[in-house]
Amino acid sequence: MEENDDKTMNYPIITKDYKAGAVILAAGDYPKNEIPLCILNNAEYVCCCDNAAVTYIKNGNIPDVIVGDCDSLPKEFKEKYSDKLKVEVEQEFNDLTKATRFCISKGYKDIVYIGATGKREDHTLGNISLIVWYMQEFGIYPIMVTDYGYFVTAKGLNKFGSFKGQQVSIYNLDCKKINGTGFDWPTYAYQWIWQxxxxxxxxxxxxxxxxxxxxxYRTFDAKDKL
Structure with missing residues (x-):
């Protein structure tokens, strides 16, 4: 993201050419879409959350670090990749947050999350809500990429790259006003998530x-291609 002189942000369209500083790979659904796969493969730094490392390595890759309580990793795996493990056993925060704190400690603020949705619905909902907390708590602007589109967090006045027919969903967190331009339908301070x-x-x-x-949330494809 680029910050303008008036402190607003320009949010680009996310494509397969997006170069992430760090990618945090979670243990949800492993990506199949070309866009998250390319972002994962081209990232400067890859941090796997605990068991996500097993799938990542099975796909022919080696992570820079594996962060989590590591209780779900096989003993042989932990021995083989002991130099990659960053074990955090405290249970107040989940592995996604532990991985985020670790990447920030390494100087990364441009963080993309992949594999954070799918499988258990409660984990999906929790992970999506966490990137908002990361913005507020850590001062970063995370991007969560799925096989269908991507979530970004924002506040105040911002511009977003798009294209005609792109499906966009806006989730109000604490706003009393949300004024939008460039949409088919008017925006407002939604009281309910579905609105x-x-x-x-x-x-x-x-x-x-x-x-x-x-x-x-913005989709990769226009409505007529979904």
Whole structure:
């Protein structure tokens, strides 16, 4: 993301060419879509959450670090990759947060999360909500990429790269106003999660002006291709 002179942010379209500083790979569904796979393969630094390392290595890769309580890793695996393990046994925070703190300690603020959705629905919901907490607690602007699109966290006035027909969902967190331009349907400070879903971009950019924090989801494909 790029910060403008007035402290607003420009959120680019995420493509397979996006170069992440760090990718945190969680143990949800391993990506199949070309875009998250390319981002994962081209990342400067790959941090696996605990058991996600097993799948990552089975796919022919070696992570830079494996972070978590490591209780689900086979003994032989832990012995073989002992030089990659960063074991954190405290249970107040989950492995995604432990991995985030570790990447931040290494100087990474441009963090992309992959494999954080799928499998258990409670983990999916928890992980999506966590990236908002990371923005507020750690001062970073995470990106969570799935096989279908990507979530970003935002606050205040921002511009988002888009294209005609892109499906956009906006989730109000603590806003009393959300004014948007570049959409098929008007935006407002939604009271319920479902109210901000399934809007649609009209061109190559949309803007959101809010008095608080919000979450934005954008699809990779236009509606007629989904």
């Amino acid at each position: 901000g879903t399934l809007n649609q971009a009209t061109g190559n950019e949309f803007e959101l002006d809010a008095d608080g924090s919000y979450l934005v």
